[in-house]
Amino acid sequence: MNVLVFRTNINSAQRVHQAACRLCKLKGICRWSVDLEDCDCVLRIEAETVAEVDVIRVMQKAGLKCEVLG
Structure with missing residues (x-):
């Protein structure tokens, strides 16, 4: 399981x-x-196979800002 944070x-x-x-x-x-x-309005995702770039892409398509939180 991967944890992605944005x-x-x-x-x-x-x-x-x-x-x-x-x-x-x-x-x-x-x-x-x-x-x-x-x-930072942190978005936290627990996922098996989702890549950070995919999350950023779909959020931007929805008109939302999203960047990896390092």
Whole structure:
């Protein structure tokens, strides 16, 4: 199991919904969450086969900012 962590602009319920609509289309995600209280609006994904570039791509298609949190 891989844990992927991203800095995002997912800072509202509406943006969480936008993210959910995109993330559900990616195969291999076991669990995900967004910390709306964190200043980086951290998106944490537990996945078997999903690559960071795939997550970034689908988030950007949804109009959301997303970058790997190092």
